[in-house]
Amino acid sequence: ERRASLGASTGPGATSDGHRVPLLANIGGPADVAAAVAAGAEGVGLFRTEFLFLDDQAAAPSQDRQTEVYRQVLEAFPQGKVVVRVLDAGADKPLAFLTPSDEPNPALGVRGLRSLLEHPGVLATQLRALARAADGLPVHLEVMAPMVADRADAKAFADACRAAGLRAKFGAMVEIPSAALRARSILAEVEFVSLGTNDLAQYTFAADRQVGALARLQDPWQPALLDLVALCAQAASADDRGCGVCGEAASDPLLACVLVGLGVTSLSMGAGSIAHVRATLAKATLAQCRRAAEAARAADSAPGARRAAQGVLSGE
Numbered sequence: 001e002r003r004a005s006l007g008a009s010t011g012p013g014a015t016s017d018g019h020r021v022p023l024l025a026n027i028g029g030p031a032d033v034a035a036a037v038a039a040g041a042e043g044v045g046l047f048r049t050e051f052l053f054l055d056d057q058a059a060a061p062s063q064d065r066q067t068e069v070y071r072q073v074l075e076a077f078p079q080g081k082v083v084v085r086v087l088d089a090g091a092d093k094p095l096a097f098l099t100p101s102d103e104p105n106p107a108l109g110v111r112g113l114r115s116l117l118e119h120p121g122v123l124a125t126q127l128r129a130l131a132r133a134a135d136g137l138p139v140h141l142e143v144m145a146p147m148v149a150d151r152a153d154a155k156a157f158a159d160a161c162r163a164a165g166l167r168a169k170f171g172a173m174v175e176i177p178s179a180a181l182r183a184r185s186i187l188a189e190v191e192f193v194s195l196g197t198n199d200l201a202q203y204t205f206a207a208d209r210q211v212g213a214l215a216r217l218q219d220p221w222q223p224a225l226l227d228l229v230a231l232c233a234q235a236a237s238a239d240d241r242g243c244g245v246c247g248e249a250a251s252d253p254l255l256a257c258v259l260v261g262l263g264v265t266s267l268s269m270g271a272g273s274i275a276h277v278r279a280t281l282a283k284a285t286l287a288q289c290r291r292a293a294e295a296a297r298a299a300d301s302a303p304g305a306r307r308a309a310q311g312v313l314s315g316e
């Protein structure tokens with residue numbers, strides 16, 4: 001008993017009946033790596049590279065500087081996987097040299113991949129820096145784009161990755177409802193998808209994630225959000241592709257079980273949440289997670305979904 005619980009507190013993520021769910025860390029740079037390793041993260045599921053760009057608002061960091069920082073992160077996970085997200089500027093993270101200052105509605109403006117496609121040199125430099133950083137390392141490097149809306153976006157990103165000579169898996173974040181609805185067509189261009197549930201909630205409910213008064217609509221237990229997750233996970237599974245979650249939703253242990261039940265294949269979160277998610281997942285069977293997911297989707301509200309899932313997972 002003691003050994004089993006010890007195992008569950010340090011080992012790889014899995015349900016009690018052995019269904020593997022890699023537990024990965026969200027990081028903002030090399031400073032976060034130690035905590036991720038200490039928490040037993042099996043790799044990085046979201047490296048938010050924008051922090052590297054915030055120091056100097058006048059220009060992007062040089063390719064050499066970027067290579068150095070990416071290398072530090074990649075070296076920390078010699079056998080693991082590291083999913084790097086290319087620069088996600090705009091909206092709540094404006095960058096002077098990239099983000100238009102006159103947008104009436106920045107969250108719906110030129111942000112994420114959209115701004116990189118308008119500044120292809122910035123994207124190319126970042127992708128080349130990643131290619132150089134990974135050179136000679138056994139790490140499984142994956143690179144994904146934020147704010148992919150449709151297949152054309154996914155193709156433009158994959159083309160840029162190929163042009164930069166990047167030998168990595170290319171993926172798309174699903175954080176716009178159009179991408180969740182048509183995940184299958186996005187997966188015709190890229191190899192995996194990763195759900196950014198923070199923005200996906202914002203765009204599904206037309207509720208600004210920075211407006212506290214709208215927190216009820218930002219709740220990732222909202223059944224409409226769970227429906228979109230299910231749709232995306234089913235599309236990925238039909239093509240035998242990975243469908244991760246790297247938004248805040250993955251850090252809620254109960255919701256993590258529901259996400260697994262919906263078909264999500266990996267979970268990425270702040271290092272501080274990994275132990276709790278690992279322990280909760282280790283107590284549920286895959287069948288229980290699936291029943292909890294069904295019960296949550298049958299509810300009509302976020303609190304109702306949570307109660308229903310809790311009921312199933314606690315064996316009531």
Ligand code: PEP
Nearest residue numbers: 175196197198199246247
């Ligand atoms: C998200 O939108 O869920 C996400 C993971 O990206 P960010 O929070 O950095 O926008």
Ligand code: MG
Nearest residue numbers: 175196198199
């Ligand atoms: Mg996002």
